[in-house]
Amino acid sequence: MDQSQNTEERITAAAKEIFIQRGFAGARMQDIADKAGINKAMLHYYFRSKEKLFEVIFDEAFGTLMPRVQAILSSDKSVIEKFEDFADQYIALISEHPHVPLFVVHELSQDPDRFVEKIRSKGHFPKLSLFIAQLQQEVDQGRLRPYNPVHLMMNVLSMCIFPFVAKPMLKAVTQMDETTWNLLMQNRSEEVKRFLKQALIP
Amino acid sequence: MDQSQNTEERITAAAKEIFIQRGFAGARMQDIADKAGINKAMLHYYFRSKEKLFEVIFDEAFGTLMPRVQAILSSDKSVIEKFEDFADQYIALISEHPHVPLFVVHELSQDPDRFVEKIRSKGHFPKLSLFIAQLQQEVDQGRLRPYNPVHLMMNVLSMCIFPFVAKPMLKAVTQMDETTWNLLMQNRSEEVKRFLKQALIP
DNA sequence: GTCTATAATTTGATAGAC
DNA sequence: GTCTATCAAATTATAGAC
Numbered sequence: 228m229d230q231s232q233n234t235e236e237r238i239t240a241a242a243k244e245i246f247i248q249r250g251f252a253g254a255r256m257q258d259i260a261d262k263a264g265i266n267k268a269m270l271h272y273y274f275r276s277k278e279k280l281f282e283v284i285f286d287e288a289f290g291t292l293m294p295r296v297q298a299i300l301s302s303d304k305s306v307i308e309k310f311e312d313f314a315d316q317y318i319a320l321i322s323e324h325p326h327v328p329l330f331v332v333h334e335l336s337q338d339p340d341r342f343v344e345k346i347r348s349k350g351h352f353p354k355l356s357l358f359i360a361q362l363q364q365e366v367d368q369g370r371l372r373p374y375n376p377v378h379l380m381m382n383v384l385s386m387c388i389f390p391f392v393a394k395p396m397l398k399a400v401t402q403m404d405e406t407t408w409n410l411l412m413q414n415r416s417e418e419v420k421r422f423l424k425q426a427l428i429p
Numbered sequence: 430m431d432q433s434q435n436t437e438e439r440i441t442a443a444a445k446e447i448f449i450q451r452g453f454a455g456a457r458m459q460d461i462a463d464k465a466g467i468n469k470a471m472l473h474y475y476f477r478s479k480e481k482l483f484e485v486i487f488d489e490a491f492g493t494l495m496p497r498v499q500a501i502l503s504s505d506k507s508v509i510e511k512f513e514d515f516a517d518q519y520i521a522l523i524s525e526h527p528h529v530p531l532f533v534v535h536e537l538s539q540d541p542d543r544f545v546e547k548i549r550s551k552g553h554f555p556k557l558s559l560f561i562a563q564l565q566q567e568v569d570q571g572r573l574r575p576y577n578p579v580h581l582m583m584n585v586l587s588m589c590i591f592p593f594v595a596k597p598m599l600k601a602v603t604q605m606d607e608t609t610w611n612l613l614m615q616n617r618s619e620e621v622k623r624f625l626k627q628a629l630i631p
Numbered sequence: 632g633t634c635t636a637t638a639a640t641t642t643g644a645t646a647g648a649c
Numbered sequence: 650g651t652c653t654a655t656c657a658a659a660t661t662a663t664a665g666a667c
Contacts, residue, residue: 400557
């Protein structure tokens with residue numbers, strides 16, 4: 228691990244890698260210490276417990292996504308433009324951190340209630356009601372084909388996020404190597420946007 | 430746990446629940462024993478180790494899906510009909526076992542290589558080349574809009590699987606209760622099919 | 632702040648009686 | 650086959666020297 232950072236940063240950087248790859252239950256404090264180039268005692272000196280350390284990582288992994296989503300949803304663009312922005316920005320961001328979505332989704336499913344409390348307290352709750360109203364309005368104006376708004380949002384989220392969540396499965400099933408996969412993901416955003424427009428524009 | 434089953438069945442039923450909910454690393458043999466209504470020693474008497482027991486559960490969870498997928502893909506229907514069959518059957522199946530996809534995807538990502546070896550040895554590898562050829566042919570005939578075949582398959586898989594993988598996150602973000610969620614999922618298949626047809630038919 | 636050594640706890644696995 | 654009691658290993662957490 229990079230010696231140029233201070234100890235606390237080295238720990239969080241190492242913990243991020245280990246937790247995101249192994250999950251909370253599968254992560255080992257020893258592995259985090261090794262990767263950070265220090266010993267276990269330091270982890271507790273800085274973060275007191277495994278759980279506290281995990282919380283810092285989880286909050287950051289989730290917290291970087293929601294503000295961007297909120298910014299996109301609350302702009303003054305059309306629904307289709309917002310979906311396109313989301314696909315572009317989300318896929319670009321996740322391409323840099325491909326393991327984050329699976330991490331978030333998996334840990335979240337272990338204790339959904341605690342999570343709801345957390346995002347509420349951090350103010351990360353996306354305000355979807357305005358966006359759904361906009362969606363309904365554009366349908367009424369005939370600018371979009373009529374779909375159930377929630378299903379439609381699920382479709383967009385699914386196509387942007389799922390390939391990264393299921394990367395190991397998809398790579399295995401299609402027998403792709405890493406290079407082929409990366410090339411494919413470079414086009415992902417454009418393909419999703421094309422597909423979306425065909426489905427959405429009357 | 431149901432006393433009418435024999436011990437081995439009680440164990441596998443209990444292990445399935447615990448492993449699928451907690452993952453391999455998060456599952457505790459004690460919890461499995463408790464849920465099965467027996468003691469830990471019995472688990473080892475029947476399955477020798479945690480890893481062996483896990484393998485039985487994982488193989489079953491994954492192995493029930495692939496034959497169905499293969500059957501759908503190798504029928505003599507059109508691409509769109511195959512996609513519709515997939516959406517219908519897959520969503521119906523998963524609605525009964527909503528935690529399976531996340532379980533498979535998460536455990537898979539821990540050790541992709543071992544998994545590839547496994548599905549290969551079990552003969553579960555889907556033969557996608559024929560389906561991709563059919564897809565290309567229908568595009569050439571002008572019966573489908575031209576999309577990259579792999580991206581197109583990803584889109585269908587994403588829309589069918591992701592909502593179940595991300596159920597806790599989606600429920601939290603949309604502030605849905607369980608009843609609302611179940612109602613929504615009852616319509617999922619129809620919505621996906623409608624969306625797909627609009628995107629696919631020229 | 633950082634380390635070594637060690638305590639305390641959890642957890643998978645086994646021995647042996649019935 | 651099933652149980653209780655126990656072991657052995659792994660893992661989180663802390664004590665105390667420097």
